[in-house]
Amino acid sequence: MSEPVNDFEYERRFFCREFPAEMDDGDAPTLIVQSYYVHDGNYALRVRLQAHGIRLDMTPDLNPTAIVDQYRNRFSEAFVTVKGPSVGGTRYEAEREIDTRIAAELIKRGGEVIAKNRFSVWIAEDGWSVDVFGGANAPLIIAEAERSGPVTNLTIPKFCTTEITDQARFSNDGLAAWPFSVWADEFEAELAQNGPQFQQLFGKNRME
Numbered sequence: 001m002s003e004p005v006n007d008f009e010y011e012r013r014f015f016c017r018e019f020p021a022e023m024d025d026g027d028a029p030t031l032i033v034q035s036y037y038v039h040d041g042n043y044a045l046r047v048r049l050q051a052h053g054i055r056l057d058m059t060p061d062l063n064p065t066a067i068v069d070q071y072r073n074r075f076s077e078a079f080v081t082v083k084g085p086s087v088g089g090t091r092y093e094a095e096r097e098i099d100t101r102i103a104a105e106l107i108k109r110g111g112e113v114i115a116k117n118r119f120s121v122w123i124a125e126d127g128w129s130v131d132v133f134g135g136a137n138a139p140l141i142i143a144e145a146e147r148s149g150p151v152t153n154l155t156i157p158k159f160c161t162t163e164i165t166d167q168a169r170f171s172n173d174g175l176a177a178w179p180f181s182v183w184a185d186e187f188e189a190e191l192a193q194n195g196p197q198f199q200q201l202f203g204k205n206r207m208e
Contacts, residue, residue, distance in 0.1 A: 007094040011146040012202065013170065014160035019130050019141055023121045028055040029132075030118040031071070033064050035111030039173035042085035046173065047098075047106045049075040056117065058134030060181065064115035068104050078103030083173065086166050089151055089202065112176040123208070124155035136179035142170060152203035162196040 034048040051074045056067070068075075078100040084092030107113060114137060119130040126145045133140040143160055145151055156163075164170040169178060180187075198205050 007092060009091050009093045009146060010089055010148065010150050011091075011144045012089050012151045012154060012163065012165045012199070013142055013144040013167075014156065015162050015164050015170070016130070016141040016143050016159050017161055018159060019119065019132060020159050023130070024119065028053050030120075031056060031067070031115075032118055032131075033067050033075075033107060033113065033115045034172065035107040035113045036173045036176040037111040039112070039177045042083075042168045042171060042173070044081075044083040044171075044173035046079075046081045046083065047103050047111065048079045048081065049100060049103050049107065050077040050079075051075045056115075056134070058115070058117055058132045058138055060135065060138040062115060062134035062138070064113040064135050065108060067115055068107050072104050075100045075104065086168070086171065089165050089199075114172060114176050123157050124206075126151075126154065128157075133175070133180065136181050137175050138181070140175070140180040140184075150202065153206070154202065155206040155208055156198065157208045162191060163198045165199060 031051040031054045032048060034046050036044055036046050038045040049068065051071055054071060054074060078098050079095050080098050081093060081095040114133065115135055116131045116133045121128050121130060126147070128143055128145050130141065130143045142164070145154055168174045169183070
């Protein structure tokens, strides 16, 4: 009998204005290029390529598809993933590994493509991912804490400006369909009016 698979992810996500320099250990982040073929109602079908040992500046003029051509032979992992809507920091996610050559062709042939650097950092008792986006989503930075169960009693670092858990527009599939650069001014106006928001449904927030 095969082992059971937990096809759910539990995470909390935060908008950040910068990635603290002291958290960059000098190693190249994980370079991620991914394409979304379905992204409606926060349902998504994604193909992702990952590479290590490549450090690219995530500038607004970056072309995600061109990265696939330039570094095609340096991508070491590829995945196809289906996702459901995020509800209360929980999202259905089923991910399976595929051949990098097939993934590259799929990304080049269709879908809406985004690129980002992913930094992995340890904060308090949690491993965090900090994504720095390029192209039409620059200069967006999103930090997320993910666990094998609900993310409760979280230590939130000071570089997290406001919480965006369950905001579909900040999901990667949302950003593929509607890039951050299109609505960044609108979001900044909302933030100025409402101030930072942190959800109170996940136990006690501990601000670092």
